[in-house]
Amino acid sequence: MTTRKALLEAHNLVVKRGGTEVLRIPEFDLREHETVALIGPNGTGKSSLMLALAGLLQLAAGEIRYHGDPIILSGDTTAFRRRIAMVFQEPLLFDATVYDNVASGLKLRGISAIETRARVESCLERFRITHLAGRSARRLSGGEAQRTSLARAFATKPEVILLDEPFVSLDPPTRQVLMDDLEQVLRESGTTALIATHDQLEALRLADRMAVMHEGRIVQSGTPAAVMNEPANAFVATFVGMENILTGTIVSAGGGLLSLEVAGKSLEIVGSGAAGERVVLCAHPEHVVVTTIDPDHRTSARNVFSGTVTRIVPLGPVNKVYLDCGFPLVAAVTGQSLAELQLAVGSRIFASFKATSVRLFRKG
Amino acid sequence: MELILEGFRMAWHLLVTLDKEVLSVTLLSLKVSGLATLISLLVGVVGGTGIALAEFPGKKLLVSVVNTSMGLPPVVVGLFVTIMLWRNGPFGSWEILYTPSAMVIAQTVIASPIVMGISIAAIQNLPPNLRLQILALGASRPQMVWLLVREARLPLLAGIMAGFGGVISEVGASIMVGGNIKGYTRVLTTATVMETGKGNFDTAIALGIILLVLCFVINYLLTMVQQRERPR
Numbered sequence: 001m002t003t004r005k006a007l008l009e010a011h012n013l014v015v016k017r018g019g020t021e022v023l024r025i026p027e028f029d030l031r032e033h034e035t036v037a038l039i040g041p042n043g044t045g046k047s048s049l050m051l052a053l054a055g056l057l058q059l060a061a062g063e064i065r066y067h068g069d070p071i072i073l074s075g076d077t078t079a080f081r082r083r084i085a086m087v088f089q090e091p092l093l094f095d096a097t098v099y100d101n102v103a104s105g106l107k108l109r110g111i112s113a114i115e116t117r118a119r120v121e122s123c124l125e126r127f128r129i130t131h132l133a134g135r136s137a138r139r140l141s142g143g144e145a146q147r148t149s150l151a152r153a154f155a156t157k158p159e160v161i162l163l164d165e166p167f168v169s170l171d172p173p174t175r176q177v178l179m180d181d182l183e184q185v186l187r188e189s190g191t192t193a194l195i196a197t198h199d200q201l202e203a204l205r206l207a208d209r210m211a212v213m214h215e216g217r218i219v220q221s222g223t224p225a226a227v228m229n230e231p232a233n234a235f236v237a238t239f240v241g242m243e244n245i246l247t248g249t250i251v252s253a254g255g256g257l258l259s260l261e262v263a264g265k266s267l268e269i270v271g272s273g274a275a276g277e278r279v280v281l282c283a284h285p286e287h288v289v290v291t292t293i294d295p296d297h298r299t300s301a302r303n304v305f306s307g308t309v310t311r312i313v314p315l316g317p318v319n320k321v322y323l324d325c326g327f328p329l330v331a332a333v334t335g336q337s338l339a340e341l342q343l344a345v346g347s348r349i350f351a352s353f354k355a356t357s358v359r360l361f362r363k364g
Numbered sequence: 365m366e367l368i369l370e371g372f373r374m375a376w377h378l379l380v381t382l383d384k385e386v387l388s389v390t391l392l393s394l395k396v397s398g399l400a401t402l403i404s405l406l407v408g409v410v411g412g413t414g415i416a417l418a419e420f421p422g423k424k425l426l427v428s429v430v431n432t433s434m435g436l437p438p439v440v441v442g443l444f445v446t447i448m449l450w451r452n453g454p455f456g457s458w459e460i461l462y463t464p465s466a467m468v469i470a471q472t473v474i475a476s477p478i479v480m481g482i483s484i485a486a487i488q489n490l491p492p493n494l495r496l497q498i499l500a501l502g503a504s505r506p507q508m509v510w511l512l513v514r515e516a517r518l519p520l521l522a523g524i525m526a527g528f529g530g531v532i533s534e535v536g537a538s539i540m541v542g543g544n545i546k547g548y549t550r551v552l553t554t555a556t557v558m559e560t561g562k563g564n565f566d567t568a569i570a571l572g573i574i575l576l577v578l579c580f581v582i583n584y585l586l587t588m589v590q591q592r593e594r595p596r
Contacts, residue, residue, distance in 0.1 A: 051496065081502050086496075095517075
């Protein structure tokens with residue numbers, strides 16, 4: 001991944017709004033064909049970074065480079081803006097039909113009617129809104145409107161697409177389906193994408209790389225597994241929440257149960273898939289049970305691993321207990337249990353989780 | 365009571381027989397106010413869009429001045445334009461006082477701030493990120509301004525109709541700079557004032573009905589426009 005060419009880069013970026021510094025990014029880049037998730041709480045500068053990368057914000061310092069060439073923001077940036085696309089939280093559609101909305105970016109570029117028609121039709125199909133082509137944008141549901149907005153952005157065949165929390169105002173089922181479609185379009189088109197979200201599952205699902213933002217800075221950036229398993233600081237740790245991220249391979253599948261291999265150990269997980277598939281497993285620390293005696297024959301937990309305690313972080317009523325079982329695991333243990341089990345760094349333990357308490361994501 | 369009924373009966377007669385006098389007065393009204401509105405459209409929409417999109421010191425003050433001017437008293441405008449066009453005034457050499465041209469000027473002065481004020485509000489009421497979205501779609505600056513104006517077309521249309529409604533029904537300025545000359549500068553409002561003064565209620569009522577119908581049509585269209593929603 002590191003060998004991929006940087007497409008869009010920010011160097012020593014500083015953005016001020018109303019005299020206050022809202023963004024300070026020493027280095028950030030988007031490489032060809034990768035999807036990067038920008039995660040962080042609201043008001044942390046994700047939108048500002050996206051607007052800056054899109055050439056839509058005046059910079060107090062620093063520069064944006066595209067294909068290695070700096071973008072001169074004081075001049076005419078139209079040519080640069082025509083090679084990228086941005087989708088906002090709100091669909092921001094024009095008061096026109098769905099078709100005309102999707103065609104609008106192409107019209108601005110003066111693309112011929114024949115090619116416009118072909119591209120619009122293909123995008124309507126990819127986002128499954130062909131049946132809405134003639135409908136007024138005023139009469140769309142939230143999901144349909146955001147699909148139109150995405151289709152409008154992809155119709156221009158951008159080299160880079162910046163997505164600023166495009167699903168945030170949608171209800172969970174709509175969001176889920178739309179995310180599936182976006183994932184597929186991104187994979188098929190190979191468009192380089194930066195997607196801002198405050199949902200770590202969304203990030204995990206779509207991203208090759210993840211950048212965590214806090215107070216206008218990128219505090220950590222790396223693969224989703226790296227960010228989630230080895231949070232750079234307490235903020236990232238708290239923010240990502242789901243700390244058990246394991247990569248593995250499906251060994252066999254049957255009866256709704258999967259056998260997996262993770263770091264040389266075998267796991268059983270409820271889910272579907274085919275042997276040989278690479279998957280990412282996620283479990284909340286709350287679902288990892290720690291005992292000092294082998295619970296193999298006494299609990300319903302199928303997955304039991306022996307290991308040692310590497311670190312204990314007290315977090316109020318709950319302690320985060322970091323374990324090494326041949327792969328890293330984090331368990332949430334109450335203060336009372338911690339005392340009863342007499343856990344300390346170096347303690348030999350057994351960690352277990354139920355086959356139903358793990359989330360599974362297919363990896364590319 | 366009988367006076368009123370008789371007035372309506374006569375008025376109806378004047379309307380259905382397309383009385384020449386009534387017709388000419390109505391046509392001149394539409395011509396003068398229509399032309400004034402057209403000029404206000406150019407001044408108001410262009411100026412209003414410019415003010416709404418530009419950032420400059422004193423912008424709030426300027427917007428306040430425009431908004432205050434939306435309610436300029438027609439007689440004050442009439443007085444001002446009369447002075448300007450008076451024989452010894454700055455534009456006295458044009459010799460257009462007491463002509464329809466003078467009425468168009470006075471009505472343009474009244475309607476322009478109305479159109480401009482509503483244009484500023486229309487552009488400013490668009491979603492704040494729409495400008496950025498349009499730029500992100502690859503629009504050049506002129507394309508962006510054009511698309512914003514197109515998105516605000518309904519409230520802009522409302523502004524234009526409000527401007528037209530304001531001038532077709534004003535009397536003070538028209539009578540001062542036009543002079544209510546029969547067959548030359550006599551319009552619906554000035555004729556109504558005169559006919560009422562002379563006790564010719566039938567003609568006055570006929571003219572009043574035409575004016576009311578025009579105002580109703582304008583307001584009906586305005587309401588239709590205002591009740592349409594923007595897309596998400």
